[in-house]
Amino acid sequence: DVKVTQSSRYLVKRTGEKVFLECVQDMDHENMFWYRQDPGLGLRLIYFSYDVKMKEKGDIPEGYSVSREKKERFSLILESASTNQTSMYLCASSTRAGNTEAFFGQGTRLTVV
Amino acid sequence: AQSVAQPEDQVNVAEGNPLTVKCTYSVSGNPYLFWYVQYPNRGLQFLLKYITGDNLVKGSYGFEAEFNKSQTSFHLKKPSALVSDSALYFCAVEVAAGNKLTFGGGTRVLVKP
Structure with a gap:
């Protein structure tokens, strides 16, 4: 069974902390994505990566960075967490072909206090 | 820039x-279009x-969708809804070949018995 695994289901962090969200996929997919999901706003793309060490800004990259050192792992970094980054974060992966569906992790609910 | 609009926040229907x-969508180029569903506390x-x-x-x-290029729409349909279809739809x-996957704001479907 194909899997996208996010390292934490729930996280509580303090304002100003550096936060790492990890995502691992076992499908040898080229593309990986980080979204945040907020009520009424749907899924908004933060960053995506189409290859190792490659990254592209999504629609809301401010306050975030990413790292992709290995094909199977895509990390989202909050450099200095703020309360407005409290959200559900979803990781996804897909093939480079672009005509196949994305597979999603279960999500990480991050609360910044 | 590409975008997706889901004009209804919620749809209520009887079982x-x-x-x-x-x-509806807006892209420059040929689109690949997808529908996803999110059940409570699930990816x-x-x-x-x-x-x-x-x-x-x-x-x-049992879901289907119709692509309409002239209206730039991709509406999701099901002939006979079930209570178990109650969920959030994106x-x-x-x-094509662009790698960036953009979502709409989501529509909550409530099917009443």
């Missing part, structure tokens, strides 16, 4: 009645996709 969830699951060919595509759980678009 056994037809269900329609609306989606997103793929329902169906349009890549090319027949404008009517069939997917999981439309998404990707420009």
Whole structure:
């Protein structure tokens, strides 16, 4: 069974902390994505990566960075967490072909206090 | 820039009645179109996709969607809704070979017995 695994289901962090969200996929997919999901706003793309060490800004990259050192792992970094980054974060992966569906992790609910 | 609009925040339907969830998109180039569903406390699951060919595509759980190029729409339909179809539905678009997957704001479907 194909899997996208996010390292934490729930996280509580303090304002100003550096936060790492990890995502691992076992499908040898080229593309990986980080979204945040907020009520009424749907899924908004933060960053995506189409290859190792490659990254592209999504629609809301401010306050975030990413790292992709290995094909199977895509990390989202909050450099200095703020309360407005409290959200559900979803990781996804897909093939480079672009005509196949994305597979999603279960999500990480991050609360910044 | 590519975008997706889901004009209805919520759709209410009685069990056994037809269900329609609306989606319109805006892209430069040929679109790949997707529908995903999110059940409570679950990750997103793929329902169906349009890549090319027949404008009517069939997917999981009895859902189908019709691609209309002139109206730039991709509405999701089910002839007879079930209570178990109550969930959050997302439309998404990707420009052919562009890698960036953009989602709409989501539509909550409530099917009443």
